[in-house]
Each structure stands twice: as structure tokens, then as C-alpha cells.
Amino acid sequence: MKTSEYDIIVIGAGVAGGVFAASQPEDKKILVIERDLTEPDRIIGELMQPGGIKALEQMKLGHLTDGIDAKPVDGYKLIMGEDSFTIHYKDVEEGIQGVGLRNGKFLTNIRQELEKRPNINLIQGNVTEIIQEDEIIKGVRYSNPLDELVEKRAPLTVVCDGPMSFFRKKLSKPNKTVSSYFMGLVLKDLDLEYPSLGHMIVTGESPILVYPIHTNAYRILIDYPGDKPPRMGSKSIEKFKREVSAVLPPEMVASFEKAIESDQVKVMPNHSMKAQAFRMQGVVLLGDSLNMRHPVTGGGMTATFADIISLNKELANANFSDPESLELAIQSYYEKRSESVETINILANALYKVFRDHDLKEAVFEYLQRGGEKSTGPLSLLAGINRNKKYLLKHFFRVALQHPLHFITHPRKQMRLYKSAVGIIRPILKEEERPAIV
Ligand SMILES: Cc1cc2nc3c(=O)[nH]c(=O)nc-3n(C[C@H](O)[C@H](O)[C@H](O)COP(=O)(O)OP(=O)(O)OC[C@H]3O[C@@H](n4cnc5c(N)ncnc54)[C@H](O)[C@@H]3O)c2cc1C
Structure with missing residues (x-):
């Protein structure tokens, strides 16, 4: 028997909250509360990797990038001084593409999609509080545009309040x-x-x-x-x-x-942040409120969509009338999600640091320039098509060790290169391996 008007309350109609709500089955009644429904003009979330597009298509939401004058992105040109070369997604997998778009236009598309759905109520409001009773999150309080404080309840609250999340502190141990x-x-x-x-x-x-x-x-x-x-x-x-x-x-x-x-x-x-969630019933973190990585690889939306797919898989078998069943689903999502996002996180944070180290930057440039699997391999990881961590580490160390003879001809430089590579990857791996729940 249902006791709440809604099954799910979503805080934030950004990339995570909007796409999550749009991906829910029609029998779920959903309230989405967004602080500002006007179209934002932001510099974030504008390059979607092919892995992100595939995920949207998997959720039957591929059309969300249509009609906004978005541009196909076919790969990359890498430029270092006078030297340059190109790498193409089609060499990773025929038919895949990325897309460049204006984040505000994309959000407007997402929000219009929510407005079309009879099971979704998208409203403007600033969520100020999460209601907690007997250790269970029961819903939210928000101020509406008339400045009235409104209370809404649901068995599940999905917190998608973005990179500057106000609520993550209450729900997790962030390490930002x-x-x-x-x-x-x-x-x-x-x-x-x-x-x-x-x-x-x-x-x-x-x-x-x-x-x-x-x-x-x-x-x-x-x-x-x-x-x-x-x-x-x-x-x-x-x-x-x-x-x-x-x-x-x-x-x-x-x-x-x-x-x-x-x-x-x-x-x-x-x-960069991989929050460790607290064990709590009735609530889950999604998107940048839970996990962030350096945006140099444009991986944020792809990781977010991978999380939505992981969460949906768990929620599909949960009983919304039973808080413990929901808690188990959420726990399972937190524990399993890293399988589909860790390569995106590791690559983004490591590549940024590599680009800040002169010798490693030259080594990676030279490695990718050689072509074949040396360029398609790393590109498949960057595109979010390949999520194999061992494969990522294989390429990472090959960059640092690409000329083993250098240990003899340029021992100091080669040792420095190797030490820098280890110094970069070790803390990133440690961070990624922290338990998902504390
Ligand atoms: C500089 C930069 C560039 C980036 N470029 C890329 C890129 O090219 N490609 C890519 O894939 N990723 C990129 N990212 C990452 C990507 O933008 C994020 O991963 C993605 O936007 C996360 O979505 P989100 O829904 O968590 O946050 P957001 O999209 O920011 O959505 C959060 C929403 O919550 C709302 N909200 C917040 N608090 C409340 C509240 N109290 N009540 C109600 N609503 C609230 C906000 O108004 C907002 O609409 C970039 C990040 C940065 C910093």
C-alpha cells in the first residue's frame, strides 16, 4: 500500500537528476525539485564522450541531444608546439561518435522531456532540508518561488545537487x-x-x-x-x-x-572527489554530489550516466514499500558502481597530472602518436567505451616504460619518468579503492 504521493523525490534537475528522472519507468511517481529552472549558461558538461551517448541510447534517451545545434565530435587532435597528430573514435569502434553541445540547451531538452511525462512533476524550489525520522530519510523541505516552506515525502530521495552539493556532507564522507x-x-x-x-x-x-x-x-x-x-x-x-x-x-x-x-x-x-556514503535508508547520492574527476577528459556525464544505469538496475528489483529492500538496493549500487566508472575517474585524474609533468607529457604524446593500439587503446578508455582497469594500467605503464633501453642510455631520466608515473598513479588508485560505504 502506498503511503506517499511520490515514490521518488529528486533534488536537482541537472544532468544527473534530469536524466535519472527521465529514465524511470512510467509506474513510478516522481517529484523533481530544481532550484532554478531558467536555462543556465555554463562551461561545464559540453563534450559528451561516445560512452555517454551509448548510455543515453541504452536508456532510450538518445534524442535528448537532438534539436539543439549540437556538433558531432569524431576524436581528437593533439598538439604540442609544432607537432600534432589526430586520433579518431571510428578507429576504436566503427560508428561511434562524441558530441559537443551547450550545457544549458541540453538541460532545457532534459527538462522539457520531464514535463512531457505524466508520472513526473518538475517544480522550481530550493531544497533546504532532508527530513530524517528514526534514522530513515523520509523526504525534503523546500522553499517554493513564493518563499513558502513546503514538505514532501517519498520512500526514496535521490540527491543530485551537483558539484557544490549542500547535502553530501550529511550523507557521506566527501574527500574533495x-x-x-x-x-x-x-x-x-x-x-x-x-x-x-x-x-x-x-x-x-x-x-x-x-x-x-x-x-x-x-x-x-x-x-x-x-x-x-x-x-x-x-x-x-x-x-x-x-x-x-x-x-x-x-x-x-x-x-x-x-x-x-x-x-x-x-x-x-x-x-576530484570520491565520497564514501554513510549507511542510510531512503536516500542515495548521484552525479557530482557523489563523485567528481578532473574534466580534462570530458568524462563527467559519461560517468553519471553509467551510475544511473547501475542504480536503475538495483532499483528495478527493490520493493519501494520496504525501506530495508531499498537500502539493500542502494548499498549494492554504491558497492558495484565503481566497475563502470573507475577507469573514467583514474584516467581523468592521471592524465591531468601527466600533462602537468614535462617528461611524462612528452612520453604520452610520443606513445599516442605511434598509432595502432597505442592510440586506439587509450582513446577507447577516454571515450568511455572500454572500462577495463587492467587495460588502462597496461597503457599507463607502457607510456612510462616505452623505451626500456633508456634505463641504460638515459638511466636518470628514465628512472625519474618511472618514479613520476608511479607517484601519480599510486595515490589515484588508493583513492579509487576506498570502500564505497563507511
Ligand atoms: C569546468 C568543467 C567542465 C566540464 N566539462 C565536462 C565535459 O565536457 N563533459 C562531461 O561529460 N563532463 C564535464 N564536466 C563534468 C559534468 O559537468 C558533471 O559531471 C555533470 O554536470 C554532473 O551533473 P550533476 O547533475 O551532478 O550536476 P549539475 O548538472 O550541476 O546539476 C545540479 C543541479 O542541482 C540543482 N540544485 C543544487 N542545489 C539544489 C537545491 N538545494 N535544491 C534544488 N536544486 C538544487 C542545481 O541548480 C543544478 O541544476 C565538467 C566539469 C567542470 C567543472
């Missing part, structure tokens, strides 16, 4: 770090040799990404290392303009200079 910031602008009127490739520029000390997001518009994300945000005064902007122009390929410089002179630079922190 900021490794850098991305500074974002839109480049227009670019004349590129490969317009449908993502461009990874590793010429300078930190990576720069450029990829198409709609007609005549490319997103540029410039990494600013460290845990303090960049200064945005006019002198700092001028210095930044000079430094970035010096490492950009010549065909991008004019467009970049125009963009920085006319538009506001958007800045976002790049977090």
Missing part, C-alpha cells in the same frame, strides 16, 4: 580537492583543418581544450593550476591573454584575442 580551475570562453570564426575534432593543446605548462559546441562556436577551456582561482583584474587578464596566445596554434589566436577582449571569462573549479 581542487586541482585546478578551467577558464572558459567561446571562440568564433575559427577555420580549423579538423572542425569536428576536439583539440587538446599541451604545448604550455597546463592543457587547453577546444571543441565545437554549436554552429560557428567552439568552447575553449584553459587550465589554471592550483587550488586558488585566477585573478580577474585587467592586468591579470592582459597577462593571461599574452600567455595563452603564445601557446595556442596560430589559427586560434585571433579568435581567442577577440573573445577575451569582448566576453567575460567564465571560471569553474576542477574537483
Whole structure:
């Protein structure tokens, strides 16, 4: 017998909450509460890897990227100084593609989808509290646009309040770090040799990404290392303009200079975090509120969709009238989810650090440039198509050991390379292997 108006309450209609709600069966009554239903203009979540597209298709939601002037992304061009080469998703698997889009337009598509569903009620409200009674989460309190405090209850609350999550502290032990910031602008009127490739520029000390997001518009994300945000005064902007122009390929410089002179630079922190969930009934964390990785590989949405698929699998067999049955399903989701997201997390965090180490950066560039499995292997992992951790580690160590003879010819350099590689991967693996529940 149902005692609540809803089966599920979702906090946040972002990428995670919106797609999760849209992927639920029609017999589930769902309330989705979103703080701000206007279309955001953000620099996050704009490059979807082929693994993410496949996951959306698996959930019968592939159409969510339609009708928003999204652009196909066929692979990457890697650029280091004068040297460059291309790698293509089709060499990993025929027919796969990524997509570049505007995050706000994608969210609008998702929210319109929710509005079409008779079993889903999408409302604007700021969730201020999670109701906990007898150790069980029973629902939420939120303030509506009239500033009234409203209470809603459901057997399951799905917390998808994003990277700056307010609720994760109550529900988990987060271990959040900021490794850098991305500074974002839109480049227009670019004349590129490969317009449908993502461009990874590793010429300078930190990576720069450029990829198409709609007609005549490319997103540029410039990494600013460290845990303090960049200064945005006019002198700092001028210095930044000079430094970035010096490492950009010549065909991008004019467009970049125009963009920085006319538009506001958007800045976002790049977090890494694998929260360890507390054992609690009636609630589950999903999306960036639970897990984040460096966005250099554009893996966040792919990981989120993998989590939605894992959670749905567990919920399909749960009895929503029985809190213990739901708790078991959620526990199983937390425990098994790493199988489908750990390679995305490890690769993202490791690759960012590799790009910040001069020798390793050169080694990885040279390795990928050799082609064959040396480029398709790592690309299959980056695309979110291959989720095999051993395969990832095999390539990682091959990068560091690609010239074993160097132990004899350049012993110091080779030892340093190997030590740096181990120094990068060991803490990342340790972090990934922390128990999912505490
Ligand atoms: C700089 C940057 C670039 C990135 N680029 C990519 C990329 O190219 N590709 C990729 O796959 N991933 C990328 N990511 C990661 C990706 O954006 C995230 O993994 C993804 O957006 C997570 O979705 P989410 O739903 O958890 O968070 P969000 O999409 O941020 O959604 C959270 C939602 O919750 C709402 N909310 C918050 N608090 C409340 C509350 N109290 N009450 C009601 N609603 C609330 C918010 O308004 C928001 O709509 C990037 C991340 C960063 C930082």
C-alpha cells in the first residue's frame, strides 16, 4: 500500500537528476525539485564522450541531444608546439561518435522531456532540508518561488545537487580537492583543418581544450593550476591573454584575442572527489554530489550516466514499500558502481597530472602518436567505451616504460619518468579503492 504521493523525490534537475528522472519507468511517481529552472549558461558538461551517448541510447534517451545545434565530435587532435597528430573514435569502434553541445540547451531538452511525462512533476524550489525520522530519510523541505516552506515525502530521495552539493556532507564522507580551475570562453570564426575534432593543446605548462559546441562556436577551456582561482583584474587578464596566445596554434589566436577582449571569462573549479556514503535508508547520492574527476577528459556525464544505469538496475528489483529492500538496493549500487566508472575517474585524474609533468607529457604524446593500439587503446578508455582497469594500467605503464633501453642510455631520466608515473598513479588508485560505504 502506498503511503506517499511520490515514490521518488529528486533534488536537482541537472544532468544527473534530469536524466535519472527521465529514465524511470512510467509506474513510478516522481517529484523533481530544481532550484532554478531558467536555462543556465555554463562551461561545464559540453563534450559528451561516445560512452555517454551509448548510455543515453541504452536508456532510450538518445534524442535528448537532438534539436539543439549540437556538433558531432569524431576524436581528437593533439598538439604540442609544432607537432600534432589526430586520433579518431571510428578507429576504436566503427560508428561511434562524441558530441559537443551547450550545457544549458541540453538541460532545457532534459527538462522539457520531464514535463512531457505524466508520472513526473518538475517544480522550481530550493531544497533546504532532508527530513530524517528514526534514522530513515523520509523526504525534503523546500522553499517554493513564493518563499513558502513546503514538505514532501517519498520512500526514496535521490540527491543530485551537483558539484557544490549542500547535502553530501550529511550523507557521506566527501574527500574533495581542487586541482585546478578551467577558464572558459567561446571562440568564433575559427577555420580549423579538423572542425569536428576536439583539440587538446599541451604545448604550455597546463592543457587547453577546444571543441565545437554549436554552429560557428567552439568552447575553449584553459587550465589554471592550483587550488586558488585566477585573478580577474585587467592586468591579470592582459597577462593571461599574452600567455595563452603564445601557446595556442596560430589559427586560434585571433579568435581567442577577440573573445577575451569582448566576453567575460567564465571560471569553474576542477574537483576530484570520491565520497564514501554513510549507511542510510531512503536516500542515495548521484552525479557530482557523489563523485567528481578532473574534466580534462570530458568524462563527467559519461560517468553519471553509467551510475544511473547501475542504480536503475538495483532499483528495478527493490520493493519501494520496504525501506530495508531499498537500502539493500542502494548499498549494492554504491558497492558495484565503481566497475563502470573507475577507469573514467583514474584516467581523468592521471592524465591531468601527466600533462602537468614535462617528461611524462612528452612520453604520452610520443606513445599516442605511434598509432595502432597505442592510440586506439587509450582513446577507447577516454571515450568511455572500454572500462577495463587492467587495460588502462597496461597503457599507463607502457607510456612510462616505452623505451626500456633508456634505463641504460638515459638511466636518470628514465628512472625519474618511472618514479613520476608511479607517484601519480599510486595515490589515484588508493583513492579509487576506498570502500564505497563507511
Ligand atoms: C569546468 C568543467 C567542465 C566540464 N566539462 C565536462 C565535459 O565536457 N563533459 C562531461 O561529460 N563532463 C564535464 N564536466 C563534468 C559534468 O559537468 C558533471 O559531471 C555533470 O554536470 C554532473 O551533473 P550533476 O547533475 O551532478 O550536476 P549539475 O548538472 O550541476 O546539476 C545540479 C543541479 O542541482 C540543482 N540544485 C543544487 N542545489 C539544489 C537545491 N538545494 N535544491 C534544488 N536544486 C538544487 C542545481 O541548480 C543544478 O541544476 C565538467 C566539469 C567542470 C567543472
